[in-house]
Amino acid sequence: MTKRKTILSGIQPSGKLHIGNYFGAMRQHIRMQNEGDAFYFLANYHSLTSVNDGNLLSEYTMDVVLDYLALGLDPEKCTFFAQSDVPQTTELAWILGCLTPVSLMEKGVSYKDKVANGLSPNIGLFTYPILQASDILIYHSHLVPVGEDQKQNIEISRDLAGKLNRAYDKELLIIPEEYIVKSVAIVPGIDGRKMSKSYANTINIFDEGKALKSRVMSIQTDSTPLEAPKNPDTCNVFALIKLFADSETVLNISDKYKGGGYGYGHAKKELLTLIEGYFAEAREKRKELEKDPDYVRDVLHHGGIKARKRAESVMEPIREATGLFRSFIYEP
16 A cells, blocks of 8 residues: 655744635645645744734634634644644754755845845744754655745755755655645735735735725726726736636636726726635634634644654654753653
C-alpha cells in the first residue's frame, strides 16, 4: 500500500480573511484534505510580526477557525491546529537559524517587498523564512501548496533541510516538494493591487449587508463614460466577477461591457449579487458554529495533540544528532 503524502500549509490570523485568501489558498486546502495526510495550521507566531494586540490576535485566530470550518474544512479528514500549540516548531527554527547565512535572509524577496510597502522591518519579519521552513519540515511534509509569491521560501526550506542533513551526515529532515498553485490568477483588491490585508484593500469573505456593498462599490475603475464600450480584460470588477460566475455568466457580462451602455456601477451590482450567493451557505453555517465555541476550541485542541506527536517524532533524532540534552521525556 502506498503511503499517503503529507501536505502542509498555513494561514496567518492577522486580520479578517478575504476573498484573495479564499481563491489563493483556502479553496485548495479544502480540496486537498481529500488527497493526502493534510496538516493545516494557524500561523499565529508569524502574525506577531504585524499584530501586537493580544486580544486582537486571539479574536483573529478564532475567526480563521470559524471561516475554515464554515467553508468546508473537515477536522476528521485533516489535522487543523494552532502553530503555537507545537513548541517543537520554534525549537527546530533555532537549530535551522544556527545554520542559516545572514546573506540568505538578506535576499528575501518577501521581506524586501513588505519593507518597500511601509512595514516596519523587525527581526521576526527578517527571519520569517526560517520559521516557515520549520513549519514545513517539522512534520516531514512532502507537498507544500503555495502561490508563486512563496516559491522562494519553499526553496529556502529545501536548502535548510539539506544543510541540516549534511551538517550531521544523517537524513534528519525530508526535502519537501514544490507545489505551486497556478489555477488562480492574483486576486485584485479594491485599489487594483494584489488583495492583501497589508494594503487594506480587501473584500472579506463573510462581509455582508452594508459592509460588503461599501467595499464592492469602492472598487477603483477608469473614467470611461457609461455609454461607451469597455474592455472587460482591464477591469478589476470583471476580474473578480470571473472568480464567482460560471462561464455562461462571464461571457454574458463580457458582452455587456463591449456593447456599451453598461456602466461599472452595473458590473459592481452584479458582482455583489454573485458574492452574496457564492458564500450564502457557508455564511449560515458560520453563524451556527459561532454558537458553539467549545466545539471550535476542541477542534484546535485535538489537532494540536496530533501535530505535537508528529513533530516530536521528528525532533527526537534531531536532538540526539545535535547533542541537545533533555532531562525528561516529552509528553504531548
